Amino acid sequence: MSNTDSINIDSVIDVQNEHYRTELVALFKSCAMNTIVAQGEQTIEEIKVLAKNGCKQSLYITDTIDEKKLKTHETIPSIRMENLLLVDDDTKDQIIDSEGLMMFEHVLSCNQDHVPHMQLMSTIRKIRETKYFGVDKCVSYGAYVHRYVLSHSDQRQWFRDALFEFVIGLSSVLGRPTDAYAQFAVEVQEELLMNAIWDANPKLQEVDRRVPIALLPQETVQVEWSFDGTHLAIGVRDSFGSFSKPTIYKYLRFLFASEKKSMIRLQQEAAGAGLGLFMVLERLSSLIVTVAPLKSTEVIAVLNLSTSPKTFSKKQRSFQFFSV
Amino acid sequence: MEVQLKDGIYFVSGDITETCDLGGFGLPSGSVHFDLGSVRTINSCGVREWITWINKLKITPIYSNCPQSVVMQFNMVKEFLSNNSKVESFQIPAYCENCGEQKIYLLRSGKEFQFGKKLEYELKKCEKDGCCIESDVDFESYFYFIESLKS
Missing domain, CATH: 3.30.565.10 (Histidine kinase-like ATPase, C-terminal domain)
Structure with missing residues (x-):
């Protein structure tokens, strides 16, 4: 049974860090989200499939900045992507000089080997319920x-x-x-x-x-x-x-x-x-x-x-x- | 923001904002000693306004007793310390979790620190058993202005 007041949102996880990836899959499962794990060029194909199946909005989560791929995602019609970048102590210095940062709506820090659970869940809830302010x-x-x-x-x-x-x-x-x-x-x-x-x-x-x-x-x-x-x-x-x-x-x-x-x-x-x-x-x-x-x-x-x-x-x- | 003259020192207190008007306190040009110990906060327009007045009145400021709010601006806005400004002393807020005591350490130019030189400082512990007094500020970034300012 679904809540008719909320919108459906899927997620595409393109995360190299295996620990984060496993945690994200489990977290999104707990949020009753359809989750796809994909890497490389696969993400483009998976997003196309989501769009074809009627998905209007999807979270794209990654721990690297690949501008070319993000630009290709944008060209896929009838689906809105919310790009989310995970950073940690090992990767955050790389983003300082990256122009591709502009393509992310969300940049969240991972804390002691954990993805930021509360912030991720709050983000999902805001998008689902379309209640953003406050x-x-x-x-x-x-x-x-x-x-x-x-x-x-x-x-x-x-x-x-x-x-x-x-x-x-x-x-x-x-x-x-x-x-x-x-x-x-x-x-x-x-x-x-x-x-x-x-x-x-x-x-x-x-x-x-x-x-x-x-x-x-x-x-x-x-x-x-x-x-x-x-x-x-x-x-x-x-x-x-x-x-x-x-x-x-x-x-x-x-x-x-x-x-x-x-x-x-x-x-x-x-x-x-x-x-x-x-x-x-x-x-x-x-x-x-x-x-x-x-x-x-x-x-x-x-x-x-x-x-x-x-x-x-x-x-x-x-x-x-x-x-x- | 308020400014009061006492024994040749101008004591500044409150919040430094865009309404900061150093023109109304009869400040002389040349060397002026400001005690900033009671400055609570500074906003971005307040910093700019302060610098404008210092330049307009041709003041060579000597700052003493600078609290954390002021030191953070020293580090961020280098013009704050232009016009041959001198920092006579500044505060380090500290706290001991063991005895719950809050303490302010005052570091003085020529004694605890020298301009242009990297400062390595260790907080003196109190005489109580198990004193674990710790600074509330990150020394590396807090002391940045000392290294970058000439003596």
Whole structure:
């Protein structure tokens, strides 16, 4: 019996790492997904068969970047591919210089020989249920979601103070001081809010940001926070849907640079106008961007607060881009 | 952001944002000593605005007591340390899981670190048994600005 509210999604696993491959097959089976394991030119044939059999959407999961193959997949009619790249400590440095990264909607880090179960299942659920927006999908079930609306740029001071206090208050839950996380969270929220207030709004892009601005009802920004005991998710949603994929991909490769010093050097060389985006990328565990073109953009930053801030920046990171 | 003058030192506190206006505090040109110990956060527009004001007022800044939020910007925005800027001291936040104590270590120029030289630093443990104090920051990236700045 199938759920009529959800869409059917199949998966093609083209993963060289045998351990990941076995785990993915078992995981997708548990999600009741039709899964095909294929490699080399086989993937093209298998996707053609899926399309011929009426499959409208499929996940393509790989741990290598093969631009030629990905481009061929795109030419197969009547099937939409969601390309997902798995990276780990051994492979992430390779993606830094690969232009093919742009062809992936999802880049997820594997953690200690395991594929990221929760992120994969959450991704599948979003696609199946076609419900993409909201921080509730980035934290464990049951976590309370704080929801606010920002209608004036001056309200950012309240948002800074409130989030700072909120994260400081989590120290009792986490059993250690959270001062550094509070700083990171506020700085991330600041950049996301400035992006939503000014950069996303075609009318305000060139406006002097030192001048306080009242937003029209259709320009207001929705803010959400949620904490599930481990992850803090901060979501900021605008009403424009103008965020383009290349904007973020230009800087994304730095997120996966394993050598911190080289990352800083690269940042200094290339930051310029993208400084705000760099600041966001440096302080988070996961970044999830969802764009409904010309309608709305939601950027969710997830900070994993389960370890000390020292190891925070070395933790496995992930990036996802949903165009809906 | 607030700035208060005390004993020849300008104490900066709060959040450095795009509204940062160093023009309103009667700052002199030339060498100015800023204590940044109470800076909570800095956003990307705040960094740019700070640098603009430093250039506009022809200030040669001396920064002391710099917290993590400021050091992260030193490492990311090299212009922050232009105009012959000097960093007199900066903080390392640390925490001991054993005794649950949070501690701030202050590293001073000419004592604990020398500009242009790679810093190898070890946190001093407290006198309590089983002290396992550990820095909250990754030294390799945190100390990057020290190596890249001339003495």
